[in-house]
Amino acid sequence: MILRMSTLFLRTLRDDPADAEVPSHRLLVRGGYVRRVAPGVFTWLPLGFLVYRNVEAIVRDEMDRAGFQEVHFPALLPREPYEQTNRWTEYGDTLFRLQDRKGSDYLLGPTHEEMFTLLVKGEYSSYKDLPLVIYQIQSKYRDEARPRAGILRGREFVMKDSYSFDIDDEGLARSYQRHRDAYISTFQRLGMDFVIVSAMSGAMGGSASEEFLAPTEVGEDSFVRCSSCDYAANVEAVLTPAPSPVDPTGVPAAHVEQTPETPTIETLVDLSNARTDLARADRPWNAGDTLKNVVFMVTAPDGVRAPLAIGVPGDREIDMKRLEAALQPGVAAVFDENDFAARSSLVKGYIGPGALGETSSSGIRYLLDPRVVDGTRWITGANEPGRHVFDLVAGRDFTGDGVIDVAEVREGDACPECGSDLLLARGIEIGHIFQLGRKYAEALDLKVLDESGRLVTVTMGSYGIGVSRAVAAIAEQSHDEKGLIWPREVAPADIHLIATGKSDEVFGVAERLADALSAHGVRVLFDDRRGVSPGVKFNDSELLGVPTIVVVGKRLEEGFVEVKDRRSGERQDIPVDDVVEVIRTIVAA
């Protein structure tokens, strides 16, 4: 393959596009790989499409190797199946909806659980047909509230989604593991740095779930990994280990104190330390000694609203993402002025356990952070303006209605597996595998006959890879200040051959070199443009990011061609006659 830059449909930009912030977006646009068509909607140009297809080919190859079978659904789907699983409603504004000329409702598929389930239902009816895994690589549509970062988060994107169908949980576990293994090989071949983290299964429902994240600063997902063991989890799924109960013997009885003008944790701590009668003997009070009670209004999918109070140590905020994940499919919003006005027992800034709990006068469900174990003593609200209660002991003086693990996760928190420090980082979600279970099979009545002739509901798994997103994630992980640096497996070409100079000699040698390499299966991007200055060609080659750059130019007089490694910058002069062999070796490595 020879791509000639003299005729290639490509225009690189000297300036960064004004609307691109993250490196992958900036470089993919500057390098002429993609162009924006509409918010979150992009066109792949020739070089970009080559990279995209390489990524897609690797994903497909690994699926096929695993024994999975490819199908292809339409992107345009009817409303009915999504009505049956309630997702026509649950997906909300994110769903692209449209109508045909008769006024019938359609949608552009955001994901295809329903369609796969119905397809299998229509064809299979026996346990002998299972297990089955089918997949597709298809454009997905989600009307995101805020598309961002170029193709990293678009409204149209390509996803590989597969679905497994098994008769029992053991089978599902095996299908899940086959995907996990296939994903590991896939991302390794894509040349990506990735971590596998425990995840919440989210809106899809289901149980076991892991995400494949590409660590990078621009990632939208936060995750932790342990500094010593191999524990890793999305922050939404991090488990906070509960400390052992403390013996409260010797802690004075709870006592209410006047604490005027202390509606915040900070003012409360300051006042407690400033008052000699309240100060601790051994050390100053700090925010972690206080118990902060935050009230939310939770809206269930059926629209029913109920308040929920959560008690966390005062030095921690509640992480809204963790809260949302814990409350799925309910949605939480912080109490607003109207909510407070309707609940006179709640004194904003001074809410305490005394007014909370299902058996209390308010009847508000009250859940506690795992750190609030029996015997721990707290300073907390006394449910009257300007008053707090001191030495309130969990288990002795108050109890919650349960535990909820939604406080913010911080670097240095204890690993739930081994207790070492957790490290916090960000990543791009490039793959997600999870065991759906029977949610969709039940909703759409997918059953097969088992060995004893009884109808049993099939159990399913769902597994996605963001194919177009992976292109951007690779760009994000693999670039420098000059441009992109593609891993060879996904690069648009193996070598970027530059002919530079005036002489026909140089161009003639380069032509013959391009032919020879191409004949050996080396993919050549050939800068055969006449009259373009060397600086432009060098800069373009660095921007475009083909892994090996070969220059036929000045040193040809002495019989040499330069071979440069894009990533390391290392260059070597190779005698003309040896170049083909040297490059073949590099490409094969």
Next chain:
RNA sequence: CGGGGCGUAGCGUAGUGGCUAGCGCGCCUGCUUUGGGAGCAGGAGAUCGGGAGUUCGAAUCUCCCCGCCCCGACCA
């Protein structure tokens, strides 16, 4: 949906009521140049996001609408 920023040629931008909307990149023609985004000369390319209004006169002021970017909310 809330907060902030912005919309002038393919790209990046200047221009706060007054001549024909300026510049750089890119593009076209000619000559020169050829190892780090070349030089000279000539040229094409703009309904100044859209609409309404104020005014003798609007890219510039007012109102409405549309769109983009960032942060938050939301989201496999």
